[in-house]
Amino acid sequence: MPTLLPRLGKVLIPVVVGLPSLIPLTQPTLAAEQVIIASTGGAYDRALKEAWFDPFTKATGIEVVTVAATNAEMRAKASAMVKTGNITWDLYLDGEIQAASKAHREITEDLTAFCRQFADRRDLSANACAAGGALLQSTATLLAYRTGEPGGPVPETWADMWDTEKFPGERAFPNFDDPWRVMAAALLADGVSRDELFPLDIDRALAKLEQIRPSVSLWWKTGDQSVQGFRNGDYSLGQIWLTRAKAMRNEGLPIAWSYKASFLVGDRIALLKDAPHRENALKLIAFWLNTPAAQAKACEALSCTPPSSDAIAMMSDEARKTMPQGDDVRDYVIVPDAEWINANAAMMLQRWNEWIR
Amino acid sequence: MTNFISRSRSHRLSFRRLSSYSARFYSLPTSIVLATPLIAALAIGFLYPVLKLFALSFSGGTLAYYRRIVAEPLHLAVLTGTVQVALVVTVASLLLGFPVAYLMARLSKGPATVVGACVFIPLWTSVLIRSYAWVTLLQRNGIINELLIDTGVTDGPLKLIYTQGAVILAMTHVLMPFMILPIYSALRALPADYVRAARNLGAGPLRAFVAVTLPLSLPGVFAGSVMCFVLALGFYITPALVGGPGSMLMATLIGQQTTVLLDWPFAAALSTVLLAVTLLFVLLFRRTLSLSKGLNSVY
Numbered sequence: 001m002p003t004l005l006p007r008l009g010k011v012l013i014p015v016v017v018g019l020p021s022l023i024p025l026t027q028p029t030l031a032a033e034q035v036i037i038a039s040t041g042g043a044y045d046r047a048l049k050e051a052w053f054d055p056f057t058k059a060t061g062i063e064v065v066t067v068a069a070t071n072a073e074m075r076a077k078a079s080a081m082v083k084t085g086n087i088t089w090d091l092y093l094d095g096e097i098q099a100a101s102k103a104h105r106e107i108t109e110d111l112t113a114f115c116r117q118f119a120d121r122r123d124l125s126a127n128a129c130a131a132g133g134a135l136l137q138s139t140a141t142l143l144a145y146r147t148g149e150p151g152g153p154v155p156e157t158w159a160d161m162w163d164t165e166k167f168p169g170e171r172a173f174p175n176f177d178d179p180w181r182v183m184a185a186a187l188l189a190d191g192v193s194r195d196e197l198f199p200l201d202i203d204r205a206l207a208k209l210e211q212i213r214p215s216v217s218l219w220w221k222t223g224d225q226s227v228q229g230f231r232n233g234d235y236s237l238g239q240i241w242l243t244r245a246k247a248m249r250n251e252g253l254p255i256a257w258s259y260k261a262s263f264l265v266g267d268r269i270a271l272l273k274d275a276p277h278r279e280n281a282l283k284l285i286a287f288w289l290n291t292p293a294a295q296a297k298a299c300e301a302l303s304c305t306p307p308s309s310d311a312i313a314m315m316s317d318e319a320r321k322t323m324p325q326g327d328d329v330r331d332y333v334i335v336p337d338a339e340w341i342n343a344n345a346a347m348m349l350q351r352w353n354e355w356i357r
Numbered sequence: 358m359t360n361f362i363s364r365s366r367s368h369r370l371s372f373r374r375l376s377s378y379s380a381r382f383y384s385l386p387t388s389i390v391l392a393t394p395l396i397a398a399l400a401i402g403f404l405y406p407v408l409k410l411f412a413l414s415f416s417g418g419t420l421a422y423y424r425r426i427v428a429e430p431l432h433l434a435v436l437t438g439t440v441q442v443a444l445v446v447t448v449a450s451l452l453l454g455f456p457v458a459y460l461m462a463r464l465s466k467g468p469a470t471v472v473g474a475c476v477f478i479p480l481w482t483s484v485l486i487r488s489y490a491w492v493t494l495l496q497r498n499g500i501i502n503e504l505l506i507d508t509g510v511t512d513g514p515l516k517l518i519y520t521q522g523a524v525i526l527a528m529t530h531v532l533m534p535f536m537i538l539p540i541y542s543a544l545r546a547l548p549a550d551y552v553r554a555a556r557n558l559g560a561g562p563l564r565a566f567v568a569v570t571l572p573l574s575l576p577g578v579f580a581g582s583v584m585c586f587v588l589a590l591g592f593y594i595t596p597a598l599v600g601g602p603g604s605m606l607m608a609t610l611i612g613q614q615t616t617v618l619l620d621w622p623f624a625a626a627l628s629t630v631l632l633a634v635t636l637l638f639v640l641l642f643r644r645t646l647s648l649s650k651g652l653n654s655v656y
Binding site: 072075079178217218225228232233234345346349354357 | 429434435492496497498499516519597598601602603605610612613616617618619620
């Protein structure tokens with residue numbers, strides 16, 4: 001027995017001595033100037049890199065490092081970073097509504113002072129730069145449908161979505177833990193006017209949803225699911241994202257959509273509190289808002305609406321045609337009441353979970 | 358050292374096949390030295406976070422978060438639903454997995470490798486891909502529905518995907534290797550002589566299986582069942598992809614609180630309840646199985 005310990009030592013000592021050599025690996029490499037941004041990865045990231053990050057690096061010499069995560073993961077991770085004081089990201093992308101929440105304010109820097117420089121920019125939309133972050137792009141969640149015989153009736157409003165006699169076939173609605181848009185659609189279908197929509201009448205919305213429930217073949221969780229069902233004919237009407245509807249049309253599927261049944265939603269670029277490369281991060285945001293060409297290029301690829309009207313003017317006619325235009329936005333498109341949604345998020349989710357099960 | 362070798366040899370001769378080397382062959386100090394890295398890793402990587410989580414669920418020094426779990430019937434309904442699904446999946450994995458493990462243990466080397474590969478390759482494939490494969494198979498215009506319509510079994514497509522059944526099917530598929538492998542290793546360690554002896558003494562193949570093989574494989578069955586059950590309780594991706602709105606599991610609820618509402622103390626309370634239920638069931642499993650003879654050789 002006594003001989004076993006020294007033997008063990010022969011193995012253990014080199015291991016123990018070797019361990020410190022790993023320490024440099026855990027420390028951030030001191031590169032040249034950089035800025036770290038978290039986004040949803042994939043095609044989204046690629047489009048932003050080509051249109052925004054690469055030209056920025058070329059102009060300033062600051063390297064842009066991207067980290068991929070889902071929106072929910074980003075929110076949770078950013079929140080954990082600020083709570084533990086171990087902040088490794090500078091910027092992350094979050095939804096328009098979440099960016100107006102109290103939880104968001106607690107972990108991000110108020111950009112009000114930074115935004116002043118854009119106050120007299122005519123081309124930027126009024127909300128392009130706000131306390132919770134700068135506007136990256138806007139898109140819509142709306143009623144999309146498979147087009148039938150030419151000349152036949154076309155669903156236009158949420159009431160049509162509920163009309164299973166005039167528009168037979170199965171339906172799809174989102175079920176991704178953010179139920180306000182389904183409830184809002186139900187209320188509009190039930191005859192509530194646009195001005196009286198918020199605060200949402202949850203009881204009335206769920207009662208209306210109960211009517212359509214038997215015809216709903218998919219409660220989708222991911223954007224990909226929402227598209228897959230249209231592709232294989234699982235349903236012919238669905239509340240889905242405009243970007244996905246456009247992607248399907250580009251594939252050649254007979255898909256159309258109605259702005260008369262749509263909600264405007266956008267993504268914001270938020271700056272984490274005590275971000276390690278704060279100055280570079282602000283430069284990156286300013287570059288986005290100041291460069292319509294970058295916005296146009298990114299939104300051309302992603303089918304989104306950029307914050308600058310100059311950027312919209314630079315986009316192709318085809319891309320512009322499928323974008324919610326000024327008149328549509330004024331007359332039909334619903335801009336959600338972010339404040340009310342945030343204040344009632346937990347209650348809505350609770351009611352939704354109870355109903356959907 | 359000589360003492361150590363001779364002791365272990367004498368043990369090895371008698372226990373060679375039934376038990377592998379275990380800590381009792383080493384002296385206490387050596388055992389401690391050998392176990393330290395694992396204990397340290399567990400303490401830092403598991404115990405500390407779990408305790409933090411536990412503490413978080415009582416933040417504010419109140420039981421308010423636990424009261425909320427009890428007050429809203431939804432949470433208890435989802436919890437019982439989760440336990441039910443996990444139990445069904447475990448039983449299904451056992452019924453389907455045991456024959457495979459038995460076959461693998463009895464086959465000669467070549468064919469056993471082929472069967473083993475069929476078990477292992479799905480294990481190495483991402484859960485996401487395996488879940489999507491089920492979506493492709495079960496969807497309205499999927500292979501299974503087309504086959505059923507072509508053969509005239511049904512007139513129209515059946516609703517197979519986004520149901521509780523689909524969740525159980527896909528989860529069983531994902532978790533089966535965790536059931537097969539422990540049973541396989543228990544059966545492999547079983548000397549063929551035992552069954553031969555039983556047959557020699559007049560037992561038929563069925564009797565030999567029930568009286569000898571099955572009880573001696575119980576440690577593997579126990580390990581596999583616990584692993585399946587515990588993993589099934591925490592499943593997140595598969596139910597999200599193949600399940601419908603009705604198949605809501607605890608992990609989904611915890612995920613909502615963590616990432617959507619950022620209500621971490623409440624998420625911690627839900628996690629603590631799930632952990633407590635898991636531990637309770639593991640103890641129950643142990644208790645039930647230790648009543649049977651087969652477990653004497655494990656504990």
